[in-house]
Amino acid sequence: MTPKDDELFDAPTPVMVLVRPQMGENIGAAARAMLNFGCARMRLVAPRDGWPNPKATAMASGASPVLERAGVFDTLPQAIGDCDYVYATTARGRGLTKPVLTPERAMQQARVLAAEGKRVAVLFGPERAGLENEDVARANAIITVPVNPAFYSLNLAQCVLLVAYEYARLGSDTPPEVLAMAGTDFATSIEREKLGDHFEDRLAEAGFFHPPEKAQAMRLNLRNMWARLHLTRADVQTLHGMLRQILRGQGR
Amino acid sequence: MTPKDDELFDAPTPVMVLVRPQMGENIGAAARAMLNFGCARMRLVAPRDGWPNPKATAMASGASPVLERAGVFDTLPQAIGDCDYVYATTARGRGLTKPVLTPERAMQQARVLAAEGKRVAVLFGPERAGLENEDVARANAIITVPVNPAFYSLNLAQCVLLVAYEYARLGSDTPPEVLAMAGTDFATSIEREKLGDHFEDRLAEAGFFHPPEKAQAMRLNLRNMWARLHLTRADVQTLHGMLRQILRGQGR
Numbered sequence: 001m002t003p004k005d006d007e008l009f010d011a012p013t014p015v016m017v018l019v020r021p022q023m024g025e026n027i028g029a030a031a032r033a034m035l036n037f038g039c040a041r042m043r044l045v046a047p048r049d050g051w052p053n054p055k056a057t058a059m060a061s062g063a064s065p066v067l068e069r070a071g072v073f074d075t076l077p078q079a080i081g082d083c084d085y086v087y088a089t090t091a092r093g094r095g096l097t098k099p100v101l102t103p104e105r106a107m108q109q110a111r112v113l114a115a116e117g118k119r120v121a122v123l124f125g126p127e128r129a130g131l132e133n134e135d136v137a138r139a140n141a142i143i144t145v146p147v148n149p150a151f152y153s154l155n156l157a158q159c160v161l162l163v164a165y166e167y168a169r170l171g172s173d174t175p176p177e178v179l180a181m182a183g184t185d186f187a188t189s190i191e192r193e194k195l196g197d198h199f200e201d202r203l204a205e206a207g208f209f210h211p212p213e214k215a216q217a218m219r220l221n222l223r224n225m226w227a228r229l230h231l232t233r234a235d236v237q238t239l240h241g242m243l244r245q246i247l248r249g250q251g252r
Numbered sequence: 253m254t255p256k257d258d259e260l261f262d263a264p265t266p267v268m269v270l271v272r273p274q275m276g277e278n279i280g281a282a283a284r285a286m287l288n289f290g291c292a293r294m295r296l297v298a299p300r301d302g303w304p305n306p307k308a309t310a311m312a313s314g315a316s317p318v319l320e321r322a323g324v325f326d327t328l329p330q331a332i333g334d335c336d337y338v339y340a341t342t343a344r345g346r347g348l349t350k351p352v353l354t355p356e357r358a359m360q361q362a363r364v365l366a367a368e369g370k371r372v373a374v375l376f377g378p379e380r381a382g383l384e385n386e387d388v389a390r391a392n393a394i395i396t397v398p399v400n401p402a403f404y405s406l407n408l409a410q411c412v413l414l415v416a417y418e419y420a421r422l423g424s425d426t427p428p429e430v431l432a433m434a435g436t437d438f439a440t441s442i443e444r445e446k447l448g449d450h451f452e453d454r455l456a457e458a459g460f461f462h463p464p465e466k467a468q469a470m471r472l473n474l475r476n477m478w479a480r481l482h483l484t485r486a487d488v489q490t491l492h493g494m495l496r497q498i499l500r501g502q503g504r
Contacts, residue, residue: 008402033410038400062403097484104421105428145417146426148290150260151314158285158413165397165414169356174398176357232349 005040005065012114013039014087014107014167015121016160017079019135022048022127028059029157030124031066036161037168042070043121045079076123076135084118085110088139089159090131091152099141106143107166122163127156187236195236196226202243257292257317264366265291266339266359266419267373268412269331271387274300274379280311281409282376283318288413289420294322295373297331328375328387336370337362340391341411342383343404351393358395359418374415379408439488447488448478454495 016034021027021044031042044051051072060067073079080086087106101109110120123139125131136142145154145162154162187195200219209215231239268286273279273296283294296303303324312319325331332338339358353361362372375391377383388394397406397414406414439447452471461467483491 032403032405035403036399036405062405097482100430102421102424102426102428146420146424147288148420151284151287153284153288153314158410161410161413162417165417168398168400169354172354172398174354176354178352230349 008038008040009065009069011038011040012117012119013041014110014114014163015041015043015083015119016164017043017045017076017121017123018047018156019045019076019079019123019131020048020126021124021156024049024053024055024057025059026127026156027053027056028061028063028067030160031056031060031063031070033157033161034164035063035066037164039164039167040066040069042066043079044070044072045076046074047072048126076138080121080123080138082119083121085113085141086121086123086139087141087143088123088131088136089143089145089163090125090136091144091147091154092130096133096136096142098136098139100144101141103143103145103163103166104170106141107163107170110167111170124156124159185233187231187233191233191236192226192231195231195239196223198240199243202247260290260292261317261321263290263292264369264371265293266362266366266415267293267295267335267371268416269295269297269328269373269375270299270408271297271328271331271375271383272300272378273376273408276301276305276307276309277311278379278408279305279308280313280315280319282412283308283312283315283322285409285413286416287315287318289416291416291419292318292321294318295331296322296324297328298326299324300378328390332373332375332390334371335373337365337393338373338375338391339393339395340375340383340388341395341397341415342377342388343396343399343406344382348385348388348394350388350391352396353393355395355397355415355418356422358393359415359422362419363422376408376411437485439483439485443485443488444478444483447483447491448475450492451495454499 016030016039018027018030021030024047027044027047034040034042047053049055051070052067056067057064071079087101087110106122110122113120122143123131123135125135143163145159147154200222203209203222209218229235268282268291270279270282273282276299279296279299286292286294299305301307303322304319308319309316323331339353339362358374362374365372374395375383375387377387395415397411399406452474455461455474461470481487
């Protein structure tokens with residue numbers, strides 16, 4: 001374990017509780033899904049094939065530290081005994097009166113609770129049948145992913161993935177949109193101006209700005225285009241060169 | 253095909269373009285991931301094992317209509333020829349100057365474009381290596397899922413799943429939080445009042461509201477609790493019965 005790992009496991013991310021998971025492969029895939037979005041705290045309730053499970057480890061690959069530190073419990077009440085707020089993921093309506101939340105809203109709440117020092121858990125049921133009513137009754141609220149009602153096929157790891165994704169997304173400092181610089185410089189204003197002048201002069205000579213009453217608007221549109229294109233310095237050189245070469249070719 | 257299917261395929265959801273996909277199973281899994289969130293328009297560029305692919309069909313199961321209507325193209329330019337705006341999904345930074353967006357921001361844009369009648373495409377690369385720079389150069393913008401930088405393991409279908417999920421989420425009319433009624437009625441105010449009275453009377457007789465200077469605040473807290481609990485009519489009957497039975501038991 002590296003110090004970085006410790007930081008990951010100490011982060012107050014939701015505890016993902018796999019209740020009576022069946023296939024080791026799915027436990028491993030869930031660990032990967034979690035770690036993709038910085039969630040490392042896993043608990044297992046009565047895994048069908050015992051624990052540790054070599055198939056889980058093989059599938060987890062780089063996410064095996066999640067499995068190594070996973071808590072294993074005989075019953076759900078033991079697994080969530082120290083948790084302050086518990087969500088149950090379930091696709092179907094239940095005969096239980098309880099709030100039903102989107103993953104987004106639930107993870108908004110989870111972030112607020114975590115900031116208050118509360119421990120949040122999310123329950124995921126066995127692959128085939130999902131959580132029993134017995135399990136759901138122990139949760140404070142239900143998470144239901146709003147899927148196409150005519151087609152629902154999310155598997156265990158995909159459900160874990162969406163919950164972990166929402167938790168990460170809502171706390172992410174990734175800017176929603178950046179312009180990748182890719183090691184190159186954008187053209188300065190003066191370079192853009194000179195490029196604009198070059199094209200404008202040659203185009204004027206070629207009789208492009210016609211009829212005269214539209215010339216000013218056409219020039220303005222061109223200036224605006226150069227500014228809008230996010231040209232790099234290399235782009236500007238390319239465009240100068242293209243224009244020169246075309247005129248040279250014509251002159252022949 | 254049912255009329256409902258036609259509606260699904262006519263919806264202006266993003267066209268999901270799998271570029272040189274390798275495993276049939278992953279094409280099928282991508283179709284399922286799409287259909288979970290109401291996206292049905294798939295295109296394939298030069299699938300490695302030809303088309304149709306029985307392994308894709310087997311994996312797609314209920315999502316096989318997505319595969320049956322998928323367009324198949326030899327080259328990427330052919331596949332996106334009629335698309336107005338193209339996103340390329342890629343994990344790594346590229347030597348290409350281009351906007352890089354989160355899935356959320358990209359799908360916000362995609363909804364605006366779709367509302368204007370524009371056709372949006374999202375490109376997904378082959379399983380092993382992802383999109384080539386040749387492919388990315390043909391896109392208007394890049395989508396990068398903000399994952400844990402120390403661990404990235406999203407597979408093809410998971411990447412499709414997250415993009416389709418974001419598209420659906422941003423247009424969803426699912427309320428972020430509802431209280432499931434589960435076929436039962438909530439208690440009316442008068443029923444809650446009577447329950448409050450019942451408990452208050454019996455608790456007063458038992459000397460619960462002590463010391464006297466705190467009695468009023470204690471009564472208020474109790475009233476507030478009953479109101480806050482979202483009790484059903486059945487809950488109210490259960491609580492009346494519990495109180496009566498406890499007092500009966502004590503009287504013996």
